[in-house]
Amino acid sequence: MNIVSIFQHAVAQAVEALYGEPTEPGKVQVNTTPADFTGDYSVVIFPFVKAAKKSPDAAAQEIGAFLQEKVPAIKGFNVVKGFLNLEIVDSFWQDLLKTVVTDADYGRQPHNGERVLVEFASPNTNKPLHLGHVRNILLGWSCAQILEAVGYDVVKVQIINDRGVAICKSMLSWKMFGEGQTPASTGTKSDHFVGDYYVLFEQKVKAEYEIWQGSPEGFALFESKHKPGQSEKDFFKEYKNKWFNDYSLLGAAVREMLLKWENHDPETLELWRKMNNWVYAGFEKTYADLGVDFDKLYYESDTYLLGKNIVDEGLQKEVFFKKEDGSVWIDLTDAGFDQKIVLRADGTSVYVTQDLGTSRMRYEDFGAKRMVYVVANEQDYHFNVLFETLKRLGEPYADGLYHLSYGLVELPSGRMKTREGTVVDADDLVAEVTRLAAEGIRTRGEEGDIPAAEQAVTAHKVGMAALKYFIIKVHPHKKIIFNPEESVDMQGQTGPYIQYSYVRIHGLMQRVSKEQVDLSLAASYQDLQPQERELLRNLYDYPAIVQSAADNYDPSLIANYCYGLAKNYHRFWHDLKVFGAETAEAKSFRLQLSQAVGQVLRSGMTLVGIDMPERM
């Protein structure tokens, strides 16, 4: 079936027949032949020279001759420095082309009956989304699309962190300083409106702290507590959290509010609902801009008390143990981790308790034996602990858990910090890339022919492609440095570059239907050109790339594949005429090849969350 495995089996057979050495087909190395050699696939001969007792080239010649006789798909071969380069018959590529254009789902696999849950986004409700969230969302969305493509039933979920100190800060700030203003009364996007009060609160706290530092109380504290040689500035920087908990009036007010919330104080709950709804309305707009949606939302306010029953079970199973003060722990030192607390002495939950509870809840809700958590690599340790704990508890889904860990998005100056106002806001960024794309359409597109409404839609598609591709092309594990001064490119290895190749193809297809070109002559085209074979080889690779992206939870593989395909198509376009082809067969073939390339490009880009425009 698969051409590479046909070669592998044939080579194994050859080695056994010629040299009496049994060889596992799976271990035979077959690569695509680099561009500067003739051939389509290359067999690495070095592993067999010992058995052959011959020079690599001589063995390659023998194996090549054997293969050519046994495998009809091989047109010819050549040997270069221990590599056996195989050339495939044109009919193979013709068949492939036919397969691609007749199968709208080429590269995708039928349903496998299994379900996987992908958790991503998971914002706090005290401020709007920023570039870090964008990376998370794009990775999560893409991962979901890819898993679906290889046959899973995917459930996209997010857990909304809608409670806690952070949201209380925004609430208190609005209550104290808001003077009854609303997003509508100020004309502010509603999640930004809430975020502004969060920032204001932090500013007020900072001011309060500075005054306190100058007070006799603050000075006395510095005198008695600072380490030898520690400057006043360093001391107070380090002391801030403690001060906020022990001395700050605003800090006390926030804690009081949190307590009221936990005791279901009606007025506090009403304020909480009002402000969260503002934030949700804002998020909805941003999610729509990013082109993502979710199947199920979980709210931390519903789940933060979960997990205690699991703690009881864990004690019974002796996976957990209790200390004298009544707190409950798990000992993971034999797995290379520490002892971790799972329940406080006062019986309240900690972070991991909640996560234990929610994973089981989701398993009960959806029966998914696989769950992917898209969370930044700051939390690698937490997920190691969580997964190990679930395994020891013997949860049925414990072996299907995966933490899709990704690097932070940083600025040239370092990490983004909300408190220092150095975050790159998601909405601002969307607006900026859309503006850049619109400018591009104005200066180089067929602006005159395209109605303004379509131009706006296209500008959004192009701008988002630039932004999304910029992020998704990077391997998840690596951190991304984003320079706001340079924003994102629209030329070279970018989303718009790939879109442009698709637009070129779409233009051809329009003409095909208008002029009613007969594509059936494609099959009788002879003597494929190198540029054409290259594209066909790319098309052949597509299903394996999708599978590999799924196996490795790595959308960047698809992004980079699409770039390679688009690049080869641009070269094909430049070097060869399509409508002006030498023969009717060539024209027909190239059109069909273009159609196939366009189809795969759209499919691949969809998997990374990028829409294709038809004109730009």
Add this chain to the structure above:
RNA sequence: GGCCCCGUAGCUCAACGGAUAGAGCAACAACCUUCUAAGUUGUAGGUUACUGGUUCGAGCCCAGUCGGGGUCACCA
């Protein structure tokens, strides 16, 4: 200090243990009366952080060193 991630051209990124380490950006030089120039071609740019090891073959695997980041909370 323990553990984890990262280190490839000036910059941003690629490279199932395979051939001469590839792209884009930036720079310079060509190509639009010919299917949309968001395109194509060329020039220049490298001791893959360092030192050893494994092997027919190492950017990739192993050990160590040096840099950058993260984490080791009864915060989430």
